[in-house]
Amino acid sequence: MKDNKKNDGFKSSVAIICVLSVFAALCCSYLTLSHFKPEVRDNVKEAFTFLYNDESGSGDTTEGNTEKSTARLMCAGENLIYEAIYSEAKERAESGYDFSYVYNNIKDIIGEADLAMINQATAISDSGKPSSYPSFRSPTAVGDALYDAGFRVINQASRNIWDKGSDGAKDTVDYWKTKSGVLLTGLYENEEDMNSVKVKEVNGIKFAFTAFTEKLNAVSSSSADSMVIALDQKDKSQVDIYNQLKDMIKSAKNSADVVVVSVSFSGSEETEEPTSDQTNCVNYIASFGADVIIGTGTHTVQPLELRDNGDGSKTVIAHSLGNFMSAQTDKENMLGSIADIIYSKDPESGKVTLESAKLIPTVTMVESGGKNYCVKPLNDLTQEDGDQHAVKGFTYDFANDYFERVIGAENLEKTVMDVEDLMNSSASGDTSATVGDTAQNSSASDPSQSADS
Numbered sequence: 001m002k003d004n005k006k007n008d009g010f011k012s013s014v015a016i017i018c019v020l021s022v023f024a025a026l027c028c029s030y031l032t033l034s035h036f037k038p039e040v041r042d043n044v045k046e047a048f049t050f051l052y053n054d055e056s057g058s059g060d061t062t063e064g065n066t067e068k069s070t071a072r073l074m075c076a077g078e079n080l081i082y083e084a085i086y087s088e089a090k091e092r093a094e095s096g097y098d099f100s101y102v103y104n105n106i107k108d109i110i111g112e113a114d115l116a117m118i119n120q121a122t123a124i125s126d127s128g129k130p131s132s133y134p135s136f137r138s139p140t141a142v143g144d145a146l147y148d149a150g151f152r153v154i155n156q157a158s159r160n161i162w163d164k165g166s167d168g169a170k171d172t173v174d175y176w177k178t179k180s181g182v183l184l185t186g187l188y189e190n191e192e193d194m195n196s197v198k199v200k201e202v203n204g205i206k207f208a209f210t211a212f213t214e215k216l217n218a219v220s221s222s223s224a225d226s227m228v229i230a231l232d233q234k235d236k237s238q239v240d241i242y243n244q245l246k247d248m249i250k251s252a253k254n255s256a257d258v259v260v261v262s263v264s265f266s267g268s269e270e271t272e273e274p275t276s277d278q279t280n281c282v283n284y285i286a287s288f289g290a291d292v293i294i295g296t297g298t299h300t301v302q303p304l305e306l307r308d309n310g311d312g313s314k315t316v317i318a319h320s321l322g323n324f325m326s327a328q329t330d331k332e333n334m335l336g337s338i339a340d341i342i343y344s345k346d347p348e349s350g351k352v353t354l355e356s357a358k359l360i361p362t363v364t365m366v367e368s369g370g371k372n373y374c375v376k377p378l379n380d381l382t383q384e385d386g387d388q389h390a391v392k393g394f395t396y397d398f399a400n401d402y403f404e405r406v407i408g409a410e411n412l413e414k415t416v417m418d419v420e421d422l423m424n425s426s427a428s429g430d431t432s433a434t435v436g437d438t439a440q441n442s443s444a445s446d447p448s449q450s451a452d453s
Helices: 002-031 038-052 083-092 100-110 140-149 165-177 191-195 238-255 276-287 383-387 396-406 419-427
Strands: 069-079 115-120 153-155 183-185 198-202 205-213 258-264 292-296 304-308 314-318 323-325 335-345 352-367 371-377
Touching: 069 100, 069 205, 069 258, 069 292, 069 352, 083 100, 083 371, 100 140, 100 371, 115 140, 115 258, 115 292, 140 165, 153 205, 183 198, 183 205, 205 238, 238 258, 238 276, 258 276, 276 292, 276 314, 292 335, 304 352, 314 335, 314 352, 323 335, 323 352, 323 371, 335 396, 352 396, 383 396
Parallel strands: 069 115, 069 323, 115 153, 153 183, 205 258, 258 292, 292 314
Antiparallel strands: 069 335, 198 205, 304 314, 335 352, 352 371
């Protein structure tokens, strides 16, 4: 027995010496990594890290577990395709349509997002000829261009989505199914699909999306009810619809860190400030727990609000992002915006926090004769561009003055924000430059008790 114990002790000593020898060799290698090729350095580092971190969990030296993760969400305004736009796209293509020119100037900005959403206002369908106002149908090449530009969340809730009836709506759903990685919201296959939570996870942060519209243009029955949520549904009161939205948002909050709700307004077009109806609707949605509210449908850019919820959290409210692309004829309709929102997640507590919310101003450009429609960031707009704009009254000074008057300079991000700089300022405790309230907190009563049916 004693001999066996001695042998066991000897074996243990030898094993320890071997491990220490390997450890010492790796340490030497680690200290002299600069003399090796990159691939050798990587292999040695990997071996060193593996040996240093045993399975007992004595320590974790990976940087990712000690720093905040961030996720950057961008939401663009209304993409409303008129005849002038798709006619040019047809002229540019050898066959079919080529919309790439329309969005080329914005691709770099969208490329900075971890997740980008577009509010696509018209049905996407090749089942019939493209059409414009008052009954819209856009070729699938529009969707191809948006996908190529980097959009992966598509909101199709708008007053125009039912312009071609259920056939156009079904074609739209079927089309987006062909695009890998796309999350479609605001338009659904059926009621079961409508009630399922739509979630995208980026950098460990989960975003849930839902959307609805105040009204639909071309519905004479309740045929759209299982595919679109509209406040003017024939067989439901607004109280019932708001209760449905309340349940959907509650379910989304149980499945995600950030709940994004998009709403297409219809009775408040061409206004710089939200109407009382808009404000009431937004108040309801905010009271249900939405973290981000994206407004569209007014065809104008309206103020950005960061609402303090009184519990340390804030709700981002973009009352209207304006037109991302359109061929409307008023100078205000040529302005749009992209909500640029950054969240962080603490690795220890798992708490997700709003770090920044800004608007990136955009401009729909069109030259004399109604040619060369495209969207570009305001930051790239030159004096010459503005003064040569084909829409009456549109100038460089008009565009800049509008944004500073309506949005406020403190809420504009004319250049793409550097996330690393943001996190450095956040880590030092200085968030005043990136997060600030722009409106007083507005209380909202429960619409199940007060909504007008």
